[in-house]
Amino acid sequence: MPNTAEVVKPVASLMGVTKKIGSKTLVSDLTLDIPPGQIFGFLGPNGAGKTTTIRMMVGLISISRGDILICGRSIKDHFEEAVANIGAIVENPEMYKFLTGYQNLRQYARMVPGVDKKRIHEVVELVGLGQRIHDKVKTYSLGMRQRLGVAQALLHRPKLLILDEPTNGLDPQGIRELRDYLRRLCQEEGTTVFVSSHLLSEMELMCDSVAIIQNGKLIDVKQLKAVGSEILPAGETLFEVSDPEAALALLGTGVLKDGGVAVAADREAIAELNAKLVTGGVKVYGIRVLSRSLEDQFLEITGGEGIG
Amino acid sequence: MGNFAALIHNENVKIYSRIRTWIMLIILAVMSALFPALFYFTSSDPSTTELWNSFQTTVSVSFFLNTIFTVVIASDSVAGEFSWGTIKLLLIRPWSRSKILLSKYISLILFSLLSTAVLIVFGYVSAMIFSSSSGLGGASVSDWSPAEYTFLGILCSYAELFVTAALAFMVSSVFRASGLAIGLSLFIMFAKDIIAAIFSPERYEWAKYLIFTHMDLHGYLLTDKGPGGSTLGFALAVLAVYYLIFMLVSWIVFRKRDVAA
Numbered sequence: 001m002p003n004t005a006e007v008v009k010p011v012a013s014l015m016g017v018t019k020k021i022g023s024k025t026l027v028s029d030l031t032l033d034i035p036p037g038q039i040f041g042f043l044g045p046n047g048a049g050k051t052t053t054i055r056m057m058v059g060l061i062s063i064s065r066g067d068i069l070i071c072g073r074s075i076k077d078h079f080e081e082a083v084a085n086i087g088a089i090v091e092n093p094e095m096y097k098f099l100t101g102y103q104n105l106r107q108y109a110r111m112v113p114g115v116d117k118k119r120i121h122e123v124v125e126l127v128g129l130g131q132r133i134h135d136k137v138k139t140y141s142l143g144m145r146q147r148l149g150v151a152q153a154l155l156h157r158p159k160l161l162i163l164d165e166p167t168n169g170l171d172p173q174g175i176r177e178l179r180d181y182l183r184r185l186c187q188e189e190g191t192t193v194f195v196s197s198h199l200l201s202e203m204e205l206m207c208d209s210v211a212i213i214q215n216g217k218l219i220d221v222k223q224l225k226a227v228g229s230e231i232l233p234a235g236e237t238l239f240e241v242s243d244p245e246a247a248l249a250l251l252g253t254g255v256l257k258d259g260g261v262a263v264a265a266d267r268e269a270i271a272e273l274n275a276k277l278v279t280g281g282v283k284v285y286g287i288r289v290l291s292r293s294l295e296d297q298f299l300e301i302t303g304g305e306g307i308g
Numbered sequence: 309m310g311n312f313a314a315l316i317h318n319e320n321v322k323i324y325s326r327i328r329t330w331i332m333l334i335i336l337a338v339m340s341a342l343f344p345a346l347f348y349f350t351s352s353d354p355s356t357t358e359l360w361n362s363f364q365t366t367v368s369v370s371f372f373l374n375t376i377f378t379v380v381i382a383s384d385s386v387a388g389e390f391s392w393g394t395i396k397l398l399l400i401r402p403w404s405r406s407k408i409l410l411s412k413y414i415s416l417i418l419f420s421l422l423s424t425a426v427l428i429v430f431g432y433v434s435a436m437i438f439s440s441s442s443g444l445g446g447a448s449v450s451d452w453s454p455a456e457y458t459f460l461g462i463l464c465s466y467a468e469l470f471v472t473a474a475l476a477f478m479v480s481s482v483f484r485a486s487g488l489a490i491g492l493s494l495f496i497m498f499a500k501d502i503i504a505a506i507f508s509p510e511r512y513e514w515a516k517y518l519i520f521t522h523m524d525l526h527g528y529l530l531t532d533k534g535p536g537g538s539t540l541g542f543a544l545a546v547l548a549v550y551y552l553i554f555m556l557v558s559w560i561v562f563r564k565r566d567v568a569a
Contacts (some may be wrong), residue, residue, distance in 0.1 A: 023539075055566075055567070058400045060567040061568055084399065084402040090396045093392065095397075096325075096394055099321070103321065107318050108397070110317060137489050152397060208525065
């Protein structure tokens with residue numbers, strides 16, 4: 001798989017970014033390029049420095065050392081030009097509760113050039129708020145506020161969409177919809193999405209690449225699709241069987257796991273092993289590939305500490 | 309990028325979309341209209357109620373309320389955004405923080421002008437209805453005509469409101485706490501006379517540089533010499549310096565502040 005990150009100019013570059021408050025270092029020497037047209041995950045346990053990093057990217061807090069370029073412009077020295085390329089939700093999407101969703105969007109629409117009523121309706125359609133957009137925000141559920149938050153971030157067609165823990169408070173259906181329209185945005189409008197989360201499984205489903213941060217330090221950047229394709233052919237396969245010990249003896253290979261037998265096998269081997277078990281009188285209830293999830297890798301990388 | 313008027317429009321929407329704002333304006337209107345009637349009906353001989361006298365008293369009482377309401381708006385201007393959490397969405401737009409703060413300040417001043425206009429219109433019309441003769445009001449002891457005297461008196465009251473609102477705006481911007489901003493401003497509004505009496509510039513030379521000594525400018529309508537022998541020009545200069553400090557502190561803190569709440 002060719003690495004596009006090296007040939008295309010990154011949408012955002014974090015260069016040796018450090019944030020210190022007093023003697024405490026929240027983010028330490030973070031260097032990271034976010035390539036365009038991707039959904040880029042930012043993964044780390046709570047308190048790892050994700051939100052601090054995002055706050056620096058959007059200019060809400062100062063950068064102690066280093067710099068951040070958004071589309072080539074420094075957020076420190078050319079804030080207005082740099083931030084014009086960003087749409088963001090930082091933490092919870094807080095809105096003016098005494099205004100309607102629509103009036104809230106009008107607020108943000110007025111602050112950027114070229115956002116007309118048509119665009120507002122377009123965005124409202126995209127996030128699926130429908131007629132509720134004309135209700136006061138104080139009547140909204142958390143999920144609806146989250147949608148409104150995404151809508152305000154998308155109004156001005158930003159090149160970079162930054163979402164801090166966007167799945168917080170969404171129900172499974174909402175999470176799925178969010179995933180779908182982030183994917184659509186990324187593919188149809190070429191928007192780069194930078195999304196932080198401590199929900200590993202969520203990242204795995206959503207992102208193309210993921211940067212892992214712990215204790216304010218960048219630990220690893222992984223391309224998820226690449227990781228997946230490496231694992232699948234030589235993956236571990238779990239046979240759920242009636243009598244694991246007998247199955248293990250029959251197969252002559254593998255280990256006992258989760259009330260079944262885990263064997264390293266490819267497609268053809270799986271069929272043969274299955275036949276062996278069935279003819280040997282062991283009932284097979286299920287066969288599934290145990291691809292190592294991001295969660296396992298994440299726990300491995302971060303040493304399994306400080307999660308949650 | 310964009311249009312600065314849109315920013316002020318945004319701030320106005322935030323102020324006038326809240327029911328609270330309208331309740332304050334209605335209370336102000338009712339109070340201003342009520343006082344002249346009260347004076348009229350409680351006086352021993354209603355036929356001696358004079359227009360200017362009644363109107364001036366109404367203005368001086370209603371202006372307390374006007375100042376309080378303006379301080380409430382000023383206090384919420386910045387602190388409200390922080391407590392609502394909306395500051396995070398407001399500051400990530402392609403506008404410098406200075407301009408955002410300026411739009412807030414301008415919308416605050418616009419509100420104070422509106423509320424003052426409400427006070428004047430309702431107070432004056434009511435005073436016209438509930439008076440028997442025009443009279444001279446406080447102008448009797450000066451060279452001003454009653455209308456001039458009243459107008460200048462309103463100007464002095466507005467100057468006081470203006471400085472108090474600037475203080476509230478600063479506290480709101482620095483401490484992000486609207487309660488503190490309201491409390492502190494009201495304390496100064498009510499305690500300034502006591503403080504000015506204790507630290508009188510007649511006794512202490514340095515007291516003539518205190519803001520409290522000069523917040524009430526009404527005395528200059530009748531005499532050229534103010535507290536401690538200071539002139540109107542000196543008083544205005546002291547007020548201007550304080551005002552500039554309030555504004556400078558608001559802007560510096562707001563521009564530099566890390567928004568992490």
